[in-house]
Amino acid sequence: MEGKYLTKTLLNLAMECPTKLYYAGKKEYANQKIDDPFILSLENGGFQVGELAKHYFPGGVEVDTLDYNKALRETNELLKRKHVVIYEGAVSVDKFFIRTDILVKDGDSIELIEVKAKSFGDFSDIYNRNGTIKPTWKPYFYEIAFQKHVISKAFPNYNISAHLMLVDKNSKCPTDGLNQKFRIIRDQNTGKKKVLCKDLSEEDLSQFILRKINVENACNLIYAEKFDFEGKTVSFVELIGEYAENYAKDKKIRAKISKNCKECEFRATEEEKKAGLKSGFHECWNEMLGYIDADFEIGTIFDIWDFRNIEKSLAEGRIKLTDLTEDYIGVKPADGPGISRTQRQWLQIQKAVNKDSTYWIDKDNLSREMKKWTYPLHFIDFETCMVAIPFNKGRHPYEGIAFQFSHHVVHEDGDIEHKGQYLNTVPGLFPNYDFIRELKKQLEQDEGTIFRYGTHENTFLIYIYRQLTEDEADIPDREELCRFIKDITKSTDRGLETWEGHRCMVDMFELVKKYYYDPAMKGSNSIKVVLPSILNSSDFLQKKYSQPIYGAAGGIPSLNYKDWVWIKYEGNRVIDPYKLLPKMFEDMSDRDFILLDSNELRNGGAAMTAYALLQFEDLSDYEREEITKALLKYCELDTFAMVMIYEGWKHMI
Numbered sequence: 001m002e003g004k005y006l007t008k009t010l011l012n013l014a015m016e017c018p019t020k021l022y023y024a025g026k027k028e029y030a031n032q033k034i035d036d037p038f039i040l041s042l043e044n045g046g047f048q049v050g051e052l053a054k055h056y057f058p059g060g061v062e063v064d065t066l067d068y069n070k071a072l073r074e075t076n077e078l079l080k081r082k083h084v085v086i087y088e089g090a091v092s093v094d095k096f097f098i099r100t101d102i103l104v105k106d107g108d109s110i111e112l113i114e115v116k117a118k119s120f121g122d123f124s125d126i127y128n129r130n131g132t133i134k135p136t137w138k139p140y141f142y143e144i145a146f147q148k149h150v151i152s153k154a155f156p157n158y159n160i161s162a163h164l165m166l167v168d169k170n171s172k173c174p175t176d177g178l179n180q181k182f183r184i185i186r187d188q189n190t191g192k193k194k195v196l197c198k199d200l201s202e203e204d205l206s207q208f209i210l211r212k213i214n215v216e217n218a219c220n221l222i223y224a225e226k227f228d229f230e231g232k233t234v235s236f237v238e239l240i241g242e243y244a245e246n247y248a249k250d251k252k253i254r255a256k257i258s259k260n261c262k263e264c265e266f267r268a269t270e271e272e273k274k275a276g277l278k279s280g281f282h283e284c285w286n287e288m289l290g291y292i293d294a295d296f297e298i299g300t301i302f303d304i305w306d307f308r309n310i311e312k313s314l315a316e317g318r319i320k321l322t323d324l325t326e327d328y329i330g331v332k333p334a335d336g337p338g339i340s341r342t343q344r345q346w347l348q349i350q351k352a353v354n355k356d357s358t359y360w361i362d363k364d365n366l367s368r369e370m371k372k373w374t375y376p377l378h379f380i381d382f383e384t385c386m387v388a389i390p391f392n393k394g395r396h397p398y399e400g401i402a403f404q405f406s407h408h409v410v411h412e413d414g415d416i417e418h419k420g421q422y423l424n425t426v427p428g429l430f431p432n433y434d435f436i437r438e439l440k441k442q443l444e445q446d447e448g449t450i451f452r453y454g455t456h457e458n459t460f461l462i463y464i465y466r467q468l469t470e471d472e473a474d475i476p477d478r479e480e481l482c483r484f485i486k487d488i489t490k491s492t493d494r495g496l497e498t499w500e501g502h503r504c505m506v507d508m509f510e511l512v513k514k515y516y517y518d519p520a521m522k523g524s525n526s527i528k529v530v531l532p533s534i535l536n537s538s539d540f541l542q543k544k545y546s547q548p549i550y551g552a553a554g555g556i557p558s559l560n561y562k563d564w565v566w567i568k569y570e571g572n573r574v575i576d577p578y579k580l581l582p583k584m585f586e587d588m589s590d591r592d593f594i595l596l597d598s599n600e601l602r603n604g605g606a607a608m609t610a611y612a613l614l615q616f617e618d619l620s621d622y623e624r625e626e627i628t629k630a631l632l633k634y635c636e637l638d639t640f641a642m643v644m645i646y647e648g649w650k651h652m653i
Contacts, residue, residue: 258311
């Protein structure tokens with residue numbers, strides 16, 4: 001097999017932006033999605049679901065070779081049988097090549113089954129009331145319609161039917177530990193991920209948590225759809241033909257600049273450019289708009305926080321921040337204290353255009369907020385996950401699990417301590433109720449104000465509240481736990497039970513949006529952007545935390561750090577504290593290192609993967625200890641980040 005072929009993975013890229021076909025797979029171009037921990041955690045779930053699906057079609061033959069020609073020969077040989085189930089079958093025609101998840105041949109009929117780790121309840125999830133496909137589902141149907149076209153063309157004498165195998169969100173897991181029977185490892189020869197599957201019992205397969213649905217109707221809708229390709233109106237089949245032809249010739253398809261450019265993964269950072277990597281994003285803008293690096297220095301509409309008129313601005317040629325006016329942004333005052341969304345946007349634009357790197361803080365209104373707070377102040381952060389194949393019997397796919405929290409306290413005299421934490425390390429234990437019990441125990445000692453960053457903690461506490469109220473098991477302290485949750489949260493349901501607790505958590509994310517802006521944050525209010533920004537702006541924080549006082553005797557008590565220094569410099573900039581977190585498995589050889597995609601744990605995606613590993617009973621004591629220490633240190637930094645932001649504000653005021 002020679003040349004370059006359009007695969008379903010490449011098709012997904014092309015449907016996002018056809019120019020990506022040119023950059024895909026080329027090592028000289030930066031790719032931000034390759035090592036994205038959240039994407040990798042989703043990918044791991046997909047591997048597990050794919051392996052489980054094979055057990056719903058037993059007796060199949062796996063085409064496991066990575067050699068294209070050998071895979072095609074093996075698949076064609078298997079299809080000579082009258083009845084056969086094939087896993088990872090290879091089919092090629094013209095400039096297309098696909099590996100199918102499951103093929104079921106019965107006489108002259110072939111069932112094409114594409115397995116996805118996406119949840120499904122009923123067809124109202126997929127279709128709008130007028131029968132059209134919902135936008136979030138279209139990528140799945142482009143992929144399955146593509147595969148059906150390839151198989152139909154390769155085997156014109158067969159009756160081909162297309163199906164998706166999806167995670168049934170209404171199902172319940174039949175056994176404990178089903179998830180842990182699918183271990184993700186990395187092949188030491190090829191570097192590719194694969195699943196080691198323990199033998200599944202009859203009970204494991206007594207209830208299906210995956211559901212096969214016929215998607216012939218959706219495929220027909222895709223085939224009838226019209227697309228624009230370089231000024232021509234084409235059908236889906238014509239479109240994929242154009243993609244395949246251009247990809248085979250290594251010809252760049254020049255797509256229009258659009259809002260999709262904002263999320264382009266082929267955008268190199270300054271560090272990557274210095275290391276010699278190319279930026280596909282910048283190449284496109286140079287070719288289409290004549291932009292050079294200097295044009296990006298002040299910023300573009302993609303940099304504006306929560307900007308909702310990107311397509312309109314692109315159409316009008318208002319792309320650089322210097323192209324925008326206060327009237328164009330539509331600046332309006334806030335309904336209450338602080339600044340509005342549009343005022344914040346205009347503030348960001350003005351500071352960028354004027355090259356003003358100083359922070360802005362609404363001292364008066366933030367000070368008024370602080371006067372409402374009751375000491376001691378409590379800062380909390382949760383780590384949670386939702387897995388396709390549940391860890392526990394009777395639980396639904398993607399049912400939420402709260403496996404960890406961290407808790408810092410700031411006293412009225414300014415003393416700080418890492419007061420408490422929780423991490424479930426027991427394989428097979430459903431942790432949510434113990435999680436709430438421990439949180440309640442730590443927070444009910446006083447009436448101090450509680451802080452979160454973002455909506456996640458509030459949303460998840462309400463989620464656990466529903467679990468408690470709906471769980472048929474005997475939970476002796478059910479009412480106490482529910483009452484505690486209602487005391488510190490605000491309900492999010494409309495038309496159902498509503499409440500706002502007397503001790504409802506304060507959202508620091510909302511405080512940032514209304515009262516604080518640093519130009520280094522640009523278009524983000526994430527705590528992982530706000531923290532390094534405020535550290536670089538605050539001489540007070542730099543002086544205090546450049547000393548080894550954290551986890552030191554007579555310093556700030558910590559449950560996981562000892563004599564730790566949070567302020568270190570690279571040049572004249574403070575290094576992001578998350579980059580200072582200790583690495584795991586430093587005394588393991590590369591050959592043995594197959595546990596995680598990285599030995600660094602800096603974000604929620606990596607934390608989810610790490611927790612899933614803790615659920616495996618066959619981890620060594622060393623592996624379990626390393627992962628546990630890393631999770632505890634990571635989550636502790638999340639709450640201490642909130643404390644440092646609070647301290648920075650207090651000193652600024």
